[in-house]
Amino acid sequence: MPYAELTITVPKSVWISELSRAYPETRFRVLAATANTASGVARIEILGDDADTICAEFREYDSVTDLTVFDTEAGTTRVQVETTVPLLLTSLQDSGVPLEMPFEVVDGQMTLEATLPQETLSELGETLDDFGIQYTVERIRQEPESDSLLTERQEWVLDEAIERGYYDTPRRTTLVDLADELGVAKSTCSEILHRAEGRVLKEYRDDDAPSEVVASSS
Incomplete structure (x- = not known):
């Protein structure tokens, strides 16, 4: 497209x-x-x-x-x-x-x-x-086939969450405040973050997985 x-x-x-x-x-x-x-x-x-x-x-x-x-x-x-x-x-x-x-x-x-x-x-x-x-x-x-891990909307919400301290310890903002600041419903914000986190974690796990060793017989 x-x-x-x-x-x-x-x-x-x-x-x-x-x-x-x-x-x-x-x-x-x-x-x-x-x-x-x-x-x-x-x-x-x-x-x-x-x-x-x-x-x-x-x-x-x-x-x-x-x-x-x-x-x-x-x-x-x-x-x-x-x-x-x-x-x-x-x-x-x-x-x-x-x-x-x-x-x-x-x-x-x-x-x-x-x-x-x-x-x-x-x-x-x-x-x-x-x-x-x-x-x-x-x-x-x-536009070629997209290789991006996250959608633009997921990247935006995740970047804003990081910037506003949602993932800091202790957190500098709550999910409710984050959703309000971004102008989206709390449930929508939660779902977007959940999907983005899932993709990032799965990508990390795939990259971190050991290479498969294939045995051969002679």
């Missing part, structure tokens, strides 16, 4: 486009999101020093019906935003593209990377055109 990398220009009518253009040094990392034709909900990390001002401006948009601030630390603020204009998410869902989380919006643009059947890739271009969303195809290549 072909691997595609697209730079998508978020329409100016979408609040996150306008805010990211107004604060081009700030990164808006979307950790989780869901949408239908009428509304959408997104868990977002605001990475920058203007989070308080940005949150205040969030609330000024008519299309933003609710904003909840979960926690704030140096340079990072996590919020949940409910909106009545989920244009970008709706267009991607309509094309059948599974949107990998997290993704970032910076200065009005986001990069979409996906390995898709050619038919789905074509439908994505048609859907973006129908919605009037501008995009640039940066790269398309035929």
Whole structure:
């Protein structure tokens, strides 16, 4: 299947486009999101020093019906935003593209990377055109059979767990806190970690196993 990398220009009518253009040094990392034709909900990390001002401006948009601030630390603020204009998410869902989380919006643009059947890739271009969303195809290549031990989502969750101290002794974060920080359900986080740990341990065991000795008779 072909691997595609697209730079998508978020329409100016979408609040996150306008805010990211107004604060081009700030990164808006979307950790989780869901949408239908009428509304959408997104868990977002605001990475920058203007989070308080940005949150205040969030609330000024008519299309933003609710904003909840979960926690704030140096340079990072996590919020949940409910909106009545989920244009970008709706267009991607309509094309059948599974949107990998997290993704970032910076200065009005986001990069979409996906390995898709050619038919789905074509439908994505048609859907973006129908919605009037501008995009640039940066790269398309035929993706070889993947030899990666973990999926991208497993790598992301496992890396975040390590970075946040989930595997430290004593632990610096709990499974509940880790799941909340990543914007996923506790059961989902647990399952992803369990599968990733299983693959890593099995790979370690296979690599550590002694070579088989084959006896021969003369």
